[in-house]
Amino acid sequence: MASHDSYFLPHKAIWPIVGSIGLTTLLAGFANFLNGAAIGPMMMWLGAAIMITMLVGWFGTVIKESVAGWYSHQVEISFRWGMIWFIISEVFFFAAFFGALYYTRVLAIPWMGDEDSITNEFLWKSFESAWPTNGPGAIGGHFEPMGAWGIPALNTLILLSSGVTVTWAHWGLLANKRSQLIQGLIATVALGFLFVVLQAFEYHEAYTEMGLTLGSGIYGSTFFMLTGFHGLHVTIGAIMLTVVLLRSARGHFSPEHHFAFEAAAWYWHFVDVVWLGLFIFVYWL
């Protein structure tokens, strides 16, 4: 148990309800868009705008309170545990998609191509199990799979280096060396966005030159959903680090109090580790 002096209890939370309205508007708009209703896109923009307002407002409040010194050590421990369990839930979100890759690739497709299996006998007699594949129906047409040693290998290098730079920044923070902190963060954010740009190049190449799309059967589905959700998380992580960078420049953090930095750094290591899984199981093997 942490200190028992005082625990900050906020009063009157106005942002959560704004968040609910924003998120619901965004999602209802998206659903309408998917159903082809004309109102969809407008609702989505509106919802997104409300969500951004909410995030700025909510985090703004928290930052103000933090700077005012209202958060005791015990409150920071609550934040830490909260972030840890949030990241664990994210791990399991990715686990669903890795699980889909594993199940189809290691189990379902070999069964479908197995001459002793009933599925093969009655449904897909001529199908031969292979990976990559877009299935017996060749859904999405001919495609080339994505190799591991071009952009993906470079991106691995980039993300791993960014893990180093963020740790270096952390050392700077702990030693109260502001310039090391800021340089480390600038490098990390730059590497993060570079990763996203390269990923965009890779997608562009896949769509325009390789015939590889989201619709390229199970290979395309798992490839784009896994790398796509990962890219989204890199983007979120890079935005978090950008905020931390701006706050560092304003001197918000001290060697004792820097929960926001740690949270963003943990998140960054998490997207890093997910990427290693992607590199091995999606690109390489």
Place this chain on the structure above:
Amino acid sequence: MSAVTHEDLHDHHDHGPAKGFLRWVFTTNHKDIGTLYLTTALIMFFVGGAMSLVIRAELFQPGLQFVDPGFFNQMTTLHALIMVFGAVMPAFAGLANWMIPIMIGAPDMALPRLNNWSFWLLPFAFALLASTLFMDGGAPAAGWTLYPPLVLQGGNNLPFAIFSIHLLGISSIMAAINIIVTIFNMRAPGMTMMKLPMFVWTWLITAFLLILVMPVFAGAVTMLLTDKFFGTSFFNAAGGGDPVLYQHLFWFFGHPEVYILILPSFGVVSQIIPTFARKPLFGYSSMVYATASIGLLSFVVWAHHQYTVGMPLAGELYFTYATMLIAVPTGVKVFNWVATMWKGAMTFETPMLFAIAFVVLFTFGGFTGLMMSISPADLQYHDTYFIVAHFHYVLVPGAVFALIAATYFWLPKWTGHMYDERLGKLHFWLTAISVNVLFFPQHFSGLAGMPRRIPDYAVQFAEFNAMSSIGAFIFGFSQLIFVYVIIKAIRGGQPATDEVWEGAAEHGLEWQLPSPPPYHSWEVAPLVK
């Protein structure tokens, strides 16, 4: 530890609730949020209940009488989704909010703003789900399990239903995070982990389950969405995917989910039985370990829902044995409850009656589960009314009875008034008898081969179905007594003492606070010996 509250920098002395409706919208107080959850859950019980009465009215006789088959399927789907996500889960979240800070000696939940958001996502999620009833093609009708390819062949409802599930998932994950953080970080001095009340322990493990499985469910329904709208082939064999993959993902979530519904019930019963047996809980530490083992095992048994769908023999065998294993820790719990009552100075107030009925009837549902865990036998039971009987025994006289028991148990603490014991007993007997009239015959129609999720059936099942329907209507209307008792206790009645139940003060911190407790529960942390 003392609680500091900040309205703004100038006001450090705000100790009461705000006024008016907006109090409930902006509140960060664990009791307010608990009340919101509980009220919402109660309303949703009646919404989901009304749907089940549509189902039972149609099934009263063979043939099609009241609704067309499409609407019937929408009712079975929505009934299940609403009862699981709208009634039972929010009700337990409400109990967690109200009781956990009080039981561990904390001023409030650890993350109060997040707590507000966890609740306030729910009404929006249900609005999205309910809106599908008014769309082209109506509400989702493929069953609460949302299996493809059937679920992809409906009307416009799919994205709305999926986004509703996403919102519910976010809400549950945030609530679970909050509960874990509260238990880890907000305990009063001296409240070690092995002194935590069982209700707190069971919720802690439930929260772990929620954090690990809700994201997988979110991922699975996201794949449904992209399969329908973005051309992916996750569940399309022609593209190399597999519809069975969805079932694995769903049940990896779904089986732990049923334990998410039942573990806090175990906790509630473990609080009530010792209080009315006037003895400490028998085998406290074995209860903790049994709960943890159930939590762990619940991750490795999921495919017992898929015995008939095609699995290698090794899979069938593995899932059979693993599933049977769950009966062991469950048996430990039942044994401990009975041993707690053994030679106790028992009295039978309404909460105790519901708790005892829970022990008996839940165990019965566990036994039918054990029957179905044997894969060759399950080929016969699967997708019949036998499984409907099984899961309703564990969920209605199981989870729902625990919720009712908890309400009677803590209502005097919440409101400061004793409830009407005579009406409570009447409610108990009507409910306990009708629930058996309702679900017991379903074992027989199921064994005789009546399929589930069907609006019409062979005449040979007529008697059993008529009985079930009569039981259902008595059960449903008996719950109005419950609502009446609650409202009556809120409005007045004999004042409750701090301890409420004779000798209860020894059984938990909640009985040491006034009834009702002050707005900020433990401003000064109690010292736990």
